[in-house]
Amino acid sequence: MTARTSPESARDIPEATVARLPVYLRALVSLSEEGTATCSSEELALAAGVNSAKLRKDLSYLGSYGTRGVGYDVDYLRYQIAREIGVTQDWPVVIVGIGNLGQALANYSGFRSRGFRVVALLDADPARHEQVVAGIDVRPFDHLERIVRDHSVAIGVIATPAVAAQDVADRMVACGITSILNFAPTVLTVPAEVDVRKVDLSIELQILAYHEQRKTQGAVTA
Amino acid sequence: MTARTSPESARDIPEATVARLPVYLRALVSLSEEGTATCSSEELALAAGVNSAKLRKDLSYLGSYGTRGVGYDVDYLRYQIAREIGVTQDWPVVIVGIGNLGQALANYSGFRSRGFRVVALLDADPARHEQVVAGIDVRPFDHLERIVRDHSVAIGVIATPAVAAQDVADRMVACGITSILNFAPTVLTVPAEVDVRKVDLSIELQILAYHEQRKTQGAVTA
DNA sequence: TCCGGTTTGTTCTCCTGTTCACAAACTCCT
DNA sequence: AGGAGTTTGTGAACAGGAGAACAAACCGGA
Numbered sequence: 469m470t471a472r473t474s475p476e477s478a479r480d481i482p483e484a485t486v487a488r489l490p491v492y493l494r495a496l497v498s499l500s501e502e503g504t505a506t507c508s509s510e511e512l513a514l515a516a517g518v519n520s521a522k523l524r525k526d527l528s529y530l531g532s533y534g535t536r537g538v539g540y541d542v543d544y545l546r547y548q549i550a551r552e553i554g555v556t557q558d559w560p561v562v563i564v565g566i567g568n569l570g571q572a573l574a575n576y577s578g579f580r581s582r583g584f585r586v587v588a589l590l591d592a593d594p595a596r597h598e599q600v601v602a603g604i605d606v607r608p609f610d611h612l613e614r615i616v617r618d619h620s621v622a623i624g625v626i627a628t629p630a631v632a633a634q635d636v637a638d639r640m641v642a643c644g645i646t647s648i649l650n651f652a653p654t655v656l657t658v659p660a661e662v663d664v665r666k667v668d669l670s671i672e673l674q675i676l677a678y679h680e681q682r683k684t685q686g687a688v689t690a
Numbered sequence: 691m692t693a694r695t696s697p698e699s700a701r702d703i704p705e706a707t708v709a710r711l712p713v714y715l716r717a718l719v720s721l722s723e724e725g726t727a728t729c730s731s732e733e734l735a736l737a738a739g740v741n742s743a744k745l746r747k748d749l750s751y752l753g754s755y756g757t758r759g760v761g762y763d764v765d766y767l768r769y770q771i772a773r774e775i776g777v778t779q780d781w782p783v784v785i786v787g788i789g790n791l792g793q794a795l796a797n798y799s800g801f802r803s804r805g806f807r808v809v810a811l812l813d814a815d816p817a818r819h820e821q822v823v824a825g826i827d828v829r830p831f832d833h834l835e836r837i838v839r840d841h842s843v844a845i846g847v848i849a850t851p852a853v854a855a856q857d858v859a860d861r862m863v864a865c866g867i868t869s870i871l872n873f874a875p876t877v878l879t880v881p882a883e884v885d886v887r888k889v890d891l892s893i894e895l896q897i898l899a900y901h902e903q904r905k906t907q908g909a910v911t912a
Numbered sequence: 913t914c915c916g917g918t919t920t921g922t923t924c925t926c927c928t929g930t931t932c933a934c935a936a937a938c939t940c941c942t
Numbered sequence: 943a944g945g946a947g948t949t950t951g952t953g954a955a956c957a958g959g960a961g962a963a964c965a966a967a968c969c970g971g972a
Contacts, residue, residue: 484959490896494875508919517877521961528921536920537968553896554903561895568797572790578875578892583899622902623895646905647898653716653800655739663901665894670800672887673783673845674712674775676869677805679885680844681776683868706929730949743931750951758950759938 481552485526489549491516492523496546508539555583560619562645564636565628566591566599566606569651573627574602587619592632609636613643623647630654637664703774707748711775713738714745718768730761777805782841784867786858787850788813788821788828791873795849796824809841814854831858835865845869852876859886 481489495515499507509527513520527533527540533548534540550556561579563570566589573579574589589601592609599606607615615621624645626636633652640648641662650656650666658664703711717737721729731749735742749755749762755770756762772778783801785792788811795801796811811823814831821828829837837843846867848858855874862870863884872878872888880886 482959486900487893487897489900490890490893491877493896495877510919515877517879519961521963522959524920525922525960532921534920535968536966537918537970539919552900554899555896557903559895559899559902568790568794572794573891575790576891579895582892582896584892584895622906623898647902649894649898655713655717655737657739661905663898665898667889667891667894668712669795669798669889670804670806671709671712672871672889673781673801673806674715674777674804675709676845676871676885676887677776677781678708678711678774680781680869681779683883684844704929732949741931743933744929746949746951747930754951756950757938758936759940759948761949 481529485529488518488526489553493546493549496542499542500546504542506539507542557583559584559623560587560621561585561623561625562588562590562615562621563625563627564590564609565626566596566601567627570627571601573625574604587621588615612639616643616645621645625649627651703751707751710740710748711771715768715771718764721764722768726764728761729764779805781806781845782809782843783807783845783847784810784812784837784843785847785849786812786831787848788818788823792849793823795847796826809843810837834861838865838867843867847871849873
């Protein structure tokens with residue numbers, strides 16, 4: 469009940485903060501590329517689109533990496549955040565479902581530059597096995613187990629139609645994948661130890677539509 | 691200061707609830723297609739991946755559409771949620787940036803089926819103006835103003851590279867778009883009355899990586 | 913060495929969202 | 943008609959995150 473903190477830097481970071489760290493990291497990379505050596509919480513907050521108090525509080529969970537009266541060393545902070553998130557290491561990733569979206573994902577340069585390496589593209593449709601996408605052969609879905617084992621893959625991306633998604637997730641879980649990024653518009657059921665994040669395009673649009681409807685309401689509806 | 695509620699069904703719904711309504715809607719559509727006429731909060735909650743108390747509370751913001759001892763009429767509730775979100779009406783949408791991702795979005799059937807109609811695909815690159823994607827001509831970005839005016843477009847989707855995104859957003863705002871869905875990995879600055887939602891692929895992966903690192907930590911690091 | 917100016921780290925308060933638990937309300941069977 | 947069983951809607955406790963505000967700590971100049 470006492471020693472909740474593990475030996476390393478493992479004070480547990482709030483989920484909301486974890487979700488913002490990658491934004492800060494990106495802002496720091498930009499600043500670094502512009503040649504900025506030091507920045508205040510105010511500047512970084514502006515670049516990240518949050519307020520400075522929240523930024524400072526978020527960073528304080530990682531440790532005391534700033535200097536009062538001065539600000540943060542851009543490269544140092546950048547490294548600390550990258551290490552905390554885990555993007556200093558290499559993350560092999562498998563993408564299943566190589567339709568339009570899967571191809572877009574395979575070609576997305578933002579993965580590679582952040583430590584994510586696409587080790588395989590899989591698709592159940594034999595017609596797609598001829599293709600080469602982003603320099604990678606599309607292979608049969610059945611190869612999943614072998615690939616996951618050979619490359620120690622922990623993260624899987626699902627970009628299949630909704631009907632196939634649960635089966636794909638089950639297979640992924642069965643062969644040891646513990647983190648899933650799901651683009652299929654369906655709710656996945658997985659064991660508690662597996663993390664799932666979902667990205668749902670039409671839901672985002674529907675949320676916008678709701679607010680949009682609110683804006684114009686009252687003006688039109690007499 | 692007193693009359694905060696507008697005449698219609700405009701008791702303000704919490705943001706967290708708004709984000710879940712589309713999920714419920716999708717679950718209801720599935721149930722309806724399976725021929726289910728009635729469902730309990732427990733069943734619907736299971737299908738939507740939330741707990742039943744939260745579901746009931748969410749639905750209670752819309753009104754009392756259930757029957758105690760019985761449950762919810764699937765089609766009736768489906769219509770009520772659709773109306774509340776605004777997907778019973780037609781939403782013209784413009785997509786800017788017809789690279790891999792833009793093409794995937796243009797081809798995504800989930801938009802059309804929920805009242806979103808892609809009225810134009812725009813790209814700054816003249817090489818793309820020859821193309822036809824998802825049955826729609828790709829047109830020059832300069833046509834934005836005219837298209838937005840002619841079709842009363844309120845929602846814009848940005849799928850350009852990061853460097854172009856802010857310019858695109860500015861142009862969208864200037865010609866009257868008030869809701870933006872941003873896929874470019876950058877922070878957009880817009881006036882307060884404009885809604886922006888961002889979908890960031892690499893951030894999602896980084897969040898997974900953080901948790902993944904936590905899982906394996908301690909076991910490996912001696 | 914001391915002082916004014918600057919910026920971080922943190923505490924405290926407020927607000928939003930989640931979950932529990934239960935009364936109210938409905939159906940069905942006798 | 944009445945009672946047992948079921949399910950909704952909601953009040954209340956609880957948890958988590960956001961923002962304001964300020965003390966502690968640092969720099970530079972005299």
